[in-house]
Every structure is written in structure tokens, then in C-alpha cells.
Amino acid sequence: MTPKISLTRVLFFVFFTSILSFPFISSAQDEIPTEEARISEGESLFKGNCASCHKVHEKLVGPALKDVYDRAPSIDWIVNFVWNSQKVIASGDEYANALWDEYKPTQMTAFPTFSRDQILSILAYVKVETEAGPAVAQVATDATTGAVSAGDAIPSFYLNTIMIGLVVVLVLILVVLILITTVLRKYLNQKGDLEADDAEIINSTFSLEGLVRSKPFIFLVTFIFAAVVFKVTINQLFAVGVQIGYAPKQPIAFSHEIHAGQYEIDCQYCHTGVRKSKSANIPSPNICMNCHSAIKTESPEIQKIYAAIENDKPIEWIRVHNLPDLAYFNHSQHVEVGNIECQTCHGPVEEMEVIGQHSLLTMGWCIDCHRNTEVNTKDNAYYDNLVELHDASSKEALKVEDIGGLECSKCHY
Known part of the structure; x- marks a missing residue:
């Protein structure tokens, strides 16, 4: 005799099974971090390494990254693809080969040095940008631009x-x-x-002749003439070595307005030494070829890069920003440690068709900056003792001059 199974028992079984299985069901987004520090880290990594080929909401060289964590087969797939996309494609992966068919012959640069956590941080930033939407980002940009333009000058x-x-x-x-x-x-x-x-x-x-012959008038004219000559002489002496506005024609017509402005390529993607060495480095031709092996290959300017590579000759860029040999300047100290934006010294490079010297770069200009710039001591134990000593004797914020920023030997050998 077949035992009877009541509807109540069936429903109870289904409910119980669902409860047991629920903790084991997770989406790809659950692995993506949500901490502010990780999102900030992801933004920095994205702008420094990914922004030259990808945008979140628009297709650039590669696909838009909006919802990539949901569209890709898994988080592990994304990590492996970032580490070596060609290896994933060669394995016969269906999704990877579909991307290759759409974007070939452009190959994604491999990032084998990225850790899994760093890739997850990038995904965290992409997720935040995805949820914000393009309209919010545009409004924020417009608002920021308006505030700057309204507040900077009359x-x-x-x-x-x-x-x-x-x-x-x-x-x-x-x-x-x-x-x-x-x-x-x-x-x-x-x-x-x-x-x-x-x-x-x-x-x-009134007699004009009498006025011209009078001693007070002669003295006044002589004084004004001497003052003008003195002022012009002093101005010319102070202008020696100052090249503000200097914008030489380069051997290749490179536009910062297009690369840094229109396509929002981060400065450190090309100037690779800016965060880790004294010099920011002029990008080598292979960095240009990361994109231009597939983009604008027919351009006469790009052909100059091909010619330099084929002839094994360096591109003879003309230096724009020059400091005297007696002055020492370290990019990594200012950019990495001081968190100084490139535009602070170099001006709005993202708006420059031809790069030119924006700031004075004089000793007085540097000293004024050291006197007025506050030191970012947050979450940096190196400054704890200095802050404690400074706060004991002053109520003002810790400035660069307070940590030796005006010592001669800091900048002069």
C-alpha cells in the first residue's frame, strides 16, 4: 500500500530545504568590498592603470565596465582575465572569446603584479560608479567646475x-x-x-610754458622717469631664468587636451616615475603603443613613433619645465607623500593642446608654497611626535616650513 504524503509535509520539506540552502547562495557582488579605503584604493588603481582604455558608463578602447561583476561569469574569471587575458582566451573560454571577437586586434594589457585584493578594490570603485550613474557624475563635475570658476576669480x-x-x-x-x-x-x-x-x-x-620750466615739475618728471627705469630693470632681473608660458613645438604633436582631458587618462599612466622616483619620466614609445598599436595607426604623428621604434632612435622631446642644476626637486616626495595634484604646479594640463610652463617655478614661488601648505598628518605615525611638539608651541596647523621646508639644504646640494 502506497503511503500518503500530505500537502503540509511537502510544503514543510520545500520550506526547510530553502532555509538550509539560503546561507550558501551568494552573488558575485558579495565578494566586492564596501569599505571607503578600499574604494579609494580602487579609484587610484583604476585611474592609474585602467582609465586609458576603459570608462564605467561608456565604451572607450575596451568595453564599458558598468555591471562587469554581474556580466562576467564570476569574480575569479575577472581576476584571471586581468592577470592575463590572452591566457583565458587561449583556454577556449566562451565569454572571453566573444570579447576578443568584438575588440580584436586590440589586446588587453596583462597585470600579473596586481593582487586579488587590488582587483577587488577596482571592482568596488566600478560598482560605486555604476550605482551613481552617468547623470550623477556629470552633475557633480558641472557643480565642481562651476564652484571653482566662481570662487577663483572675479x-x-x-x-x-x-x-x-x-x-x-x-x-x-x-x-x-x-x-x-x-x-x-x-x-x-x-x-x-x-x-x-x-x-x-x-x-x-594757466601757462603751459611756465609749468614746464618750473622746478617742481622738472623734479616730478625726473623722479617718475627714474622710478620707471628702476622698476623695469628690477623686473627684468627677476625674470632671468623664468620661462612661464614657454611652450616649444615638440617633434610629435602630442595633445594633453585629448589624452588627459577628453579621454581622462591619468598622468601617472604615461609618467610612470611620478610616484616612485625623483623624475616623472617622459613616456617611452612602448607606452604609446599600448593604445596606438590599434588606434589611429594611420595618423602621420603615430607613424613617427613607429619610425622611432623601427630605427631604434629615441624621440627627442624638448624639455619644458627646467630647474637650475643647483636645485633639487623630488616628484615622489610631493605627489606620493604630499598628495599634491599635478595641476598644482603644471596648471590645467587637461586643457592644453600644447604643454607649456604654467607656474613660475622660482625659489620664492616654492617658498611661498612651503609656508602656506599644511602637512597631511592623518593616519601617518611618522608625524605623531612632530605634531605633538608643534601643538605644544603653536595653535596653527602644521605647515611644510615647520618640518624643515625652508632649510637651504633641503633643496640645494
């Missing part, structure tokens, strides 16, 4: 209006003074009780 239109208004006021004051003088002269002449000397002074007429 528009020239208002300055011109103020200057014109001041000139008009001065002219009106001069007219009023002339009218007052004329009225007073008439009044005193009509009164008729003036002495001869006073009447001569009141009724004296």
Missing part, C-alpha cells in the same frame, strides 16, 4: 565695469572742482575788496 567683465565707473567718478569730481573754482573766482571779483596781490593770484591764467 570675471573680467565686472573688473572692467568697476574701472570704467571709477574713471567716470574721477572725471565728475574734476568737473565739479572746476565749477567750484570758477564760481569762487567770480564771487571774489564781484566783492571788489581784494588787494592787488590777491587779485593777481585769483585772476592768474
